[in-house]
Amino acid sequence: MSTAPSGDGKLEHFVSPEPFAPHEDEQLTREQERFYRASQWKVMWWKFRRHRVAVIAAVILALFYASTLVSELIAPYGVATRNITHIYAPPQELRLFHEGRLVGPFVYGYDMQLDMDALIRRYTPNTGQVQPLRFFCRGDAYRFWGLVEANVHLFCPAQGGTVFLMGTDRLGRDLFSRIVYGTRISLTVGLLGIIVSFTIGITLGGISGYFGGRIDTLIQRFIEMVSSFPELPLWMALSAALPVNWSPILVYFGITIILGLLDWPGLARAVRSKLLALREEDFVTAAVLMGAGPGRVIGRHLLPSFTSHLIASATLSVPGMIMGETALSFLGLGLRPPVTSWGVLLNEAQNINVVALYPWLMLAGVPVLIVVLAFNFMGDGLRDAADPYSSATK
Amino acid sequence: MLNYTIRRILIMIPTLLVISLLTFTIIKLPPGDFLSNQIAELQSQGDRSALERAAFLRKQYGLDRPFIEQYATWVGIWPGERGFSGLLQGDWGWSFEYNLPVGEVVGDRLILTFILNFSAILFTWLVAFPIGVYSATRQYSWGDYGLTLLGYVGLATPSFLLALVLMYFANVHFGMSIGGIMDPQYLGQQWSWDKVASVLKHLWIPVIVIGTASTAGMIRRLRANLLDELQKQYVVTARAKGVPRLRLLIKYPLRMALNPFIADIGNLLPSIVSGSAIVAVVLSLQTAGPMLLSALRSQDQYLAGSFLMFMSLLTVFGMFISDLLLAALDPRIRLSGGSVK
Numbered sequence: 001m002s003t004a005p006s007g008d009g010k011l012e013h014f015v016s017p018e019p020f021a022p023h024e025d026e027q028l029t030r031e032q033e034r035f036y037r038a039s040q041w042k043v044m045w046w047k048f049r050r051h052r053v054a055v056i057a058a059v060i061l062a063l064f065y066a067s068t069l070v071s072e073l074i075a076p077y078g079v080a081t082r083n084i085t086h087i088y089a090p091p092q093e094l095r096l097f098h099e100g101r102l103v104g105p106f107v108y109g110y111d112m113q114l115d116m117d118a119l120i121r122r123y124t125p126n127t128g129q130v131q132p133l134r135f136f137c138r139g140d141a142y143r144f145w146g147l148v149e150a151n152v153h154l155f156c157p158a159q160g161g162t163v164f165l166m167g168t169d170r171l172g173r174d175l176f177s178r179i180v181y182g183t184r185i186s187l188t189v190g191l192l193g194i195i196v197s198f199t200i201g202i203t204l205g206g207i208s209g210y211f212g213g214r215i216d217t218l219i220q221r222f223i224e225m226v227s228s229f230p231e232l233p234l235w236m237a238l239s240a241a242l243p244v245n246w247s248p249i250l251v252y253f254g255i256t257i258i259l260g261l262l263d264w265p266g267l268a269r270a271v272r273s274k275l276l277a278l279r280e281e282d283f284v285t286a287a288v289l290m291g292a293g294p295g296r297v298i299g300r301h302l303l304p305s306f307t308s309h310l311i312a313s314a315t316l317s318v319p320g321m322i323m324g325e326t327a328l329s330f331l332g333l334g335l336r337p338p339v340t341s342w343g344v345l346l347n348e349a350q351n352i353n354v355v356a357l358y359p360w361l362m363l364a365g366v367p368v369l370i371v372v373l374a375f376n377f378m379g380d381g382l383r384d385a386a387d388p389y390s391s392a393t394k
Numbered sequence: 395m396l397n398y399t400i401r402r403i404l405i406m407i408p409t410l411l412v413i414s415l416l417t418f419t420i421i422k423l424p425p426g427d428f429l430s431n432q433i434a435e436l437q438s439q440g441d442r443s444a445l446e447r448a449a450f451l452r453k454q455y456g457l458d459r460p461f462i463e464q465y466a467t468w469v470g471i472w473p474g475e476r477g478f479s480g481l482l483q484g485d486w487g488w489s490f491e492y493n494l495p496v497g498e499v500v501g502d503r504l505i506l507t508f509i510l511n512f513s514a515i516l517f518t519w520l521v522a523f524p525i526g527v528y529s530a531t532r533q534y535s536w537g538d539y540g541l542t543l544l545g546y547v548g549l550a551t552p553s554f555l556l557a558l559v560l561m562y563f564a565n566v567h568f569g570m571s572i573g574g575i576m577d578p579q580y581l582g583q584q585w586s587w588d589k590v591a592s593v594l595k596h597l598w599i600p601v602i603v604i605g606t607a608s609t610a611g612m613i614r615r616l617r618a619n620l621l622d623e624l625q626k627q628y629v630v631t632a633r634a635k636g637v638p639r640l641r642l643l644i645k646y647p648l649r650m651a652l653n654p655f656i657a658d659i660g661n662l663l664p665s666i667v668s669g670s671a672i673v674a675v676v677l678s679l680q681t682a683g684p685m686l687l688s689a690l691r692s693q694d695q696y697l698a699g700s701f702l703m704f705m706s707l708l709t710v711f712g713m714f715i716s717d718l719l720l721a722a723l724d725p726r727i728r729l730s731g732g733s734v735k
Contacts, residue, residue, distance in 0.1 A: 221405070221408070225412050225413060227664065228409070228413075228660070228713055229413070229416075229664060229709070230665075230667035230668045230709055231665070232667075232668035232671050233671050233705050234420070236687060237420045237421065237690055237698065237702060238423070240690040240691060241420060241423035241424045243424070243425070319550070323552065326552055327552065327672050330552070331672065331675060331687060333690075346552070346554075346555070349555070349558070352558065352561060352562055352565075355558050355562040356562060362558070362559075365552050365555045368552055369547070372549070372550035373546055373547065373550045376546055376549065376550065377546075
């Protein structure tokens with residue numbers, strides 16, 4: 001540190017001999033370095049991963065969605081296969097041990113008697129009949145994805161036996177198989193509906209939040225109006241308006257659009273409030289000064305900074321749609337047979353007799369419960385993870 | 395305050411107008427109308443006089459007029475066949491299916507719908523309040539997790555299934571009549587104490603079913619609000635000065651966290667009205683839900699329209715009242731002007 005003036009009074013140019021290392025004081029640990037260098041999505045993933053319940057929920061949902069890819073394979077029976085000798089048969093319990101001996105997965109066969117007094121069929125398990133399950137076996141023929149002829153199933157009943165894990169309905173159709181097929185419809189209804197509500201929500205919320213002022217007030221009023229509608233009666237009215245002569249597929253698309261049409265206000269509100277906050281950021285001003293139009297500013301600079309929030313709120317609104325479809329189909333206003341969804345299956349359980357005599361028909365409500373719960377838990381986890389920098393994360 | 399009230403009322407008028415227009419549009423969406431269906435049927439039977447009656451009704455209720463005119467007549471801002479007679483004048487229109495004015499067909503249903511929804515909100519509050527406070531003060535305890543999970547399960551159970559099961563058990567264990575909001579002998583009777591008692595006796599199933607779905611959300615919001623408050627400086631200060639925990643909780647943070655109970659009427663009402671519609675169908679309650687469903691199916695347009703209108707009115711007025719209450723409770727809101735959601 002020699003700063004002695006030289007002969008003519010000027011300071012000498014100083015160069016420190018030490019190596020240049022500005023970060024010496026605040027040396028980052030390897031952990032910290034990893035955190036600071038990670039992309040936004042990576043940090044979100046780390047944060048999401050710590051939310052144990054949300055991860056479990058995500059795995060469950062992934063399994064459900066994966067099952068829709070191979071519904072035909074998983075279901076032991078076809079979706080419309082009738083077993084006329086087993087009408088309203090109760091569920092068969094899956095067992096492993098027969099008289100203390102390991103047999104592998106099997107079910108006991110039924111004995112059926114007609115109770116002529118109560119006019120119902122009484123089924124009793126016959127412990128003499130051990131019907132071991134077969135795996136990767138040939139059973140009911142189906143068209144895989146409606147394209148390829150096949151007849152391989154993950155498991156089938158023993159030759160001449162039956163396997164009704166969740167019982168049968170009034171036509172003797174296996175409820176488990178029908179629920180597996182119904183998953184395909186019920187789960188995709190929510191996804192398609194979300195696309196509709198996303199489009200409306202982002203557009204309106206984006207315009208409202210970006211431009212502000214009078215347009216904002218107008219759209220806000222509109223949002224308030226739509227969200228003050230009681231959803232279900234309106235869904236009922238709209239789906240009653242679907243023409244009766246539409247094919248089941250058209251009705252399916254109609255219902256998804258109806259579900260999406262009323263769902264967007266929450267999303268629009270979220271987009272707006274985020275935009276209002278982000279609009280004031282410096283990087284937006286910079287973009288505008290460089291000549292970016294509103295479309296580019298919203299799409300290129302603003303949207304990416306809250307995509308994570310959007311995903312979280314979308315996850316939280318899928319269950320509402322699944323419940324909506326179930327409720328509509330239950331009332332007979334939604335999907336109609338032969339399309340099979342959980343709601344259509346529950347439509348059979350509309351009667352109080354079902355609760356008393358054939359309670360297993362209500363089992364179609366169980367997947368609804370699981371999926372809705374899973375979506376809620378995963379959505380909560382995602383929402384917490386959506387703001388990865390809000391609190392210190394390791 | 396008066397200023398705020400007036401402004402709030404002024405906002406409500408266009409809201410109701412848009413809602414009525416939307417309602418009417420949706421009701422008219424299906425092709426044809428009730429009479430055209432009936433005429434087709436009568437024609438196949440060759441019933442002359444009924445045909446004429448249908449044509450008369452068609453003219454009387456302006457079904458042959460263009461859409462906008464029908465709407466305006468229905469609302470009562472355009473003279474119809476019988477002069478200005480629409481919603482504004484208290485005339486709900488004519489129910490084709492029952493051949494009676496809508497007002498008479500509806501009867502007790504509107505009051506019962508109101509009672510049902512009001513009780514469901516009360517139930518939600520009564521259940522959500524203690525649970526929310528408990529969860530927030532004992533955050534991350536087993537009780538907190540357990541109650542939260544229970545709330546979620548309530549949220550995720552399809553309400554109609556819960557209604558069916560409860561109805562069955564009420565019948566088996568308490569010998570209650572299946573379905574209905576009162577014992578059958580009181581239907582269509584004048585209101586009396588016995589009738590009220592009978593309604594109260596039957597009310598608990600639908601109220602529990604409708605309430606469970608909405609309590610979960612309420613618990614979560616109350617818990618989050620209270621947690622926010624509990625972390626504030628003044629709580630620490632008060633504790634440091636030796637204010638007992640419970641007294642402190644009741645005196646300060648709880649009052650602050652109470653806002654959502656009022657503010658949430660706005661969020662709560664649409665979902666409760668929706669929920670009560672489907673539960674009422676399953677339990678065949680004598681409320682708006684089941685009749686709306688059948689009216690929608692048979693295209694009984696004025697009946698369906700009036701019910702939809704009534705349900706929306708319920709939520710719009712509910713929100714109005716909640717906004718007013720909130721403004722009275724929390725001056726900050728009045729000053730900033732907008733309604734808080």
